[in-house]
Amino acid sequence: MSDLRDLYQQVILDHYRAPRNFGALEPVSACAEGYNPLCGDQVKVYLRMDGDRVEGLTFEGVGCAISTASASLMTEAVRGLERPQAEALIASFLALMTGDGNGAAGADLGKLEVLSGVKDYPVRIKCATLAWHALRAALEGGDSEAVTTE
Amino acid sequence: MTAPARVAENERPAAAEALDVERLRASFPILDQEVHGHPLVYLDNAASSQRPEAVIEAVSDCYRTYYSNAHRGVHALSERSTDEYEAARGKVARFVGAARSSELVFTRGTTESLNLVAQSYARPRLRPGDEVLLTEMEHHSNIVPWQLVCEQTGARVRAAPITDDGDLDLAAMAGLVGERTRVVALAHVSNALGTVNDVAAIARLVRDRSEAAVVVDGAQAVPHMKVDVSALGCDFYAFSGHKMYGPGGVGALWGRGALLAAMPPYHGGGAMITRVTFERSEYTVPPHRFEAGTPSIAPAIGLGVAVEFLESIGLERIERHEQALLSHSLEQLNDLPWVQVLGQPRDGGSPRAAVVSLVIDGAHPHDVATILDEQGIAIRAGHHCAQPLMERLGVPATVRASFGMYNTHEEVDRLVSGLHEVRRIFG
Numbered sequence: 356m357s358d359l360r361d362l363y364q365q366v367i368l369d370h371y372r373a374p375r376n377f378g379a380l381e382p383v384s385a386c387a388e389g390y391n392p393l394c395g396d397q398v399k400v401y402l403r404m405d406g407d408r409v410e411g412l413t414f415e416g417v418g419c420a421i422s423t424a425s426a427s428l429m430t431e432a433v434r435g436l437e438r439p440q441a442e443a444l445i446a447s448f449l450a451l452m453t454g455d456g457n458g459a460a461g462a463d464l465g466k467l468e469v470l471s472g473v474k475d476y477p478v479r480i481k482c483a484t485l486a487w488h489a490l491r492a493a494l495e496g497g498d499s500e501a502v503t504t505e
Numbered sequence: 506m507t508a509p510a511r512v513a514e515n516e517r518p519a520a521a522e523a524l525d526v527e528r529l530r531a532s533f534p535i536l537d538q539e540v541h542g543h544p545l546v547y548l549d550n551a552a553s554s555q556r557p558e559a560v561i562e563a564v565s566d567c568y569r570t571y572y573s574n575a576h577r578g579v580h581a582l583s584e585r586s587t588d589e590y591e592a593a594r595g596k597v598a599r600f601v602g603a604a605r606s607s608e609l610v611f612t613r614g615t616t617e618s619l620n621l622v623a624q625s626y627a628r629p630r631l632r633p634g635d636e637v638l639l640t641e642m643e644h645h646s647n648i649v650p651w652q653l654v655c656e657q658t659g660a661r662v663r664a665a666p667i668t669d670d671g672d673l674d675l676a677a678m679a680g681l682v683g684e685r686t687r688v689v690a691l692a693h694v695s696n697a698l699g700t701v702n703d704v705a706a707i708a709r710l711v712r713d714r715s716e717a718a719v720v721v722d723g724a725q726a727v728p729h730m731k732v733d734v735s736a737l738g739c740d741f742y743a744f745s746g747h748k749m750y751g752p753g754g755v756g757a758l759w760g761r762g763a764l765l766a767a768m769p770p771y772h773g774g775g776a777m778i779t780r781v782t783f784e785r786s787e788y789t790v791p792p793h794r795f796e797a798g799t800p801s802i803a804p805a806i807g808l809g810v811a812v813e814f815l816e817s818i819g820l821e822r823i824e825r826h827e828q829a830l831l832s833h834s835l836e837q838l839n840d841l842p843w844v845q846v847l848g849q850p851r852d853g854g855s856p857r858a859a860v861v862s863l864v865i866d867g868a869h870p871h872d873v874a875t876i877l878d879e880q881g882i883a884i885r886a887g888h889h890c891a892q893p894l895m896e897r898l899g900v901p902a903t904v905r906a907s908f909g910m911y912n913t914h915e916e917v918d919r920l921v922s923g924l925h926e927v928r929r930i931f932g
């Protein structure tokens with residue numbers, strides 16, 4: 356049996372209670388919304404690029420511990436990365452969540468590894484990936500329609 | 506001699522005896538299992554209830570021994586299927602107090618029933634500026650069909666407010682019913698809060714002020730209390746099989762005979778016509794006019810058995826048992842300062858069916874649902890397809906536990922201790 360303590364690790368609870376980089380960003384290069392119609396979780400990601408570098412990254416929204424902590428950890432991990440690195444990290448994280456070992460192999464997800472317990476709770480994977488899908492949409496241009504997890 | 510006779514008389518109604526829950530549970534094979542190493546506690550009955558052996562058996566017996574298309578063939582199997590299907594219609598019609606079984610249309614469920622009323626009853630009548638009055642506590646399936654028909658006709662949707670306690674505000678509702686009101690559509694019982702609306706009083710209020718039809722979403726009422734459509738005084742009543750211990754894929758719409766008779770078909774196809782040429786078709790009478798195509802035959806037969814099952818136990822007895830579960834849960838939940846029960850019953854307010862909608866301090870409903878699931882407890886977390894209600898209550902989502910006839914006091918206790926585990930993790 357998977358242990359709830361693996362899912363709700365201290366780091367996750369901490370980022371849930373005190374999310375980092377929470378709020379709107381001004382000025383902004385692109386933003387994108389993620390919406391999970393199943394539960395109503397909603398996240399908006401604000402992205403500011405400096406050339407090809409992610410200079411600013413924040414988020415807003417209401418969600419569960421998993422989606423909030425994942426968004427918060429994402430902003431910390433992605434800020435400062437060059438676009439190709441950011442895209443690679445998104446791919447690695449999504450691969451980790453979907454249990455696609457090949458994709459994640461070799462990638463050092465660092466602190467994001469605390470979210471790896473989520474993959475044992477299939478219905479919660481969408482919570483963890485919501486902000487990441489929104490970030491990917493923002494990097495691709497953003498400001499279009501909300502991405503949904505469906 | 507008189508004394509014992511009186512005792513016997515008092516005991517005569519089946520409802521006088523308490524429900525033998527343990528025996529009842531044995532009729533529901535699915536309940537006897539472990540989830541994540543714990544005995545299953547199924548508290549998601551408002552989403553879908555479970556089925557007794559008798560219903561499963563009836564559906565399987567149909568497929569094993571006599572299934573064929575109904576109303577189509579002259580051969581023996583088709584005749585038997587037709588007979589059983591129509592017998593089920595009679596049982597379900599009687600169960601909700603319909604005067605005639607021709608007033609009972611089998612549908613896929615509440616959603617289809619409400620869409621049928623919106624399209625076949627309301628659409629031909631609605632003019633620009635007309636109004637369809639809903640309430641703030643409606644399920645999306647009693648909102649969206651009306652929005653669609655309003656877009657098609659230029660009519661508009663309005664919503665009667667609720668109080669902070671989660672009761673309908675009847676005075677405000679009365680003020681919203683006027684001569685432009687063509688339809689008043691409301692839930693008999695709220696799926697999110699359990700509020701039991703006084704449909705009879707509302708129907709009177711509507712009749713006094715308008716010619717509007719009163720359409721009732723009975724999805725959450727039928728499994729929990731005795732429903733009698735003629736006593737309610739409404740015009741249409743919609744419900745679903747899967748929430749009343751019956752099969753999925755079937756539900757019903759009761760409608761007043763005179764209204765149904767004047768309505769055009771909802772879907773076109775086989776079984777709903779008397780004569781078809783390429784110029785035009787003549788439609789058959791209700792209920793078949795509204796049952797185009799091959800219906801859900803075995804599920805409808807199973808639904809007939811489900812209502813017999815409910816009747817054999819007795820709705821009053823079920824209601825009393827579920828009310829005891831509700832009180833038992835409220836007593837404990839109200840003692841927990843970190844649990845907020847939304848829309849709980851107040852003295853003098855509307856009663857509640859056996860549903861509790863909770864907000865837990867510092868823990869999102871999804872996380873609560875995961876932690877309870879790990880302990881074998883099935884509840885629902887989310888907006889319960891009632892987003893306008895969630896907005897009105899100022900919460901994104903709730904944790905909802907909904908009880909059925911087979912739930913026990915011990916299961917309520919398991920829920921409460923499960924919430925303590927949530928508190929321990931999220932504290």
Ligand SMILES: Cc1ncc(COP(=O)(O)O)c(C=O)c1O
Nearest residue numbers: 614615616644646696722724745
């Ligand atoms: C109050 C209410 N109305 C309508 C529905 C829709 O029922 P169904 O999905 O069976 O059509 C539900 C169930 O989800 C409900 O609880």
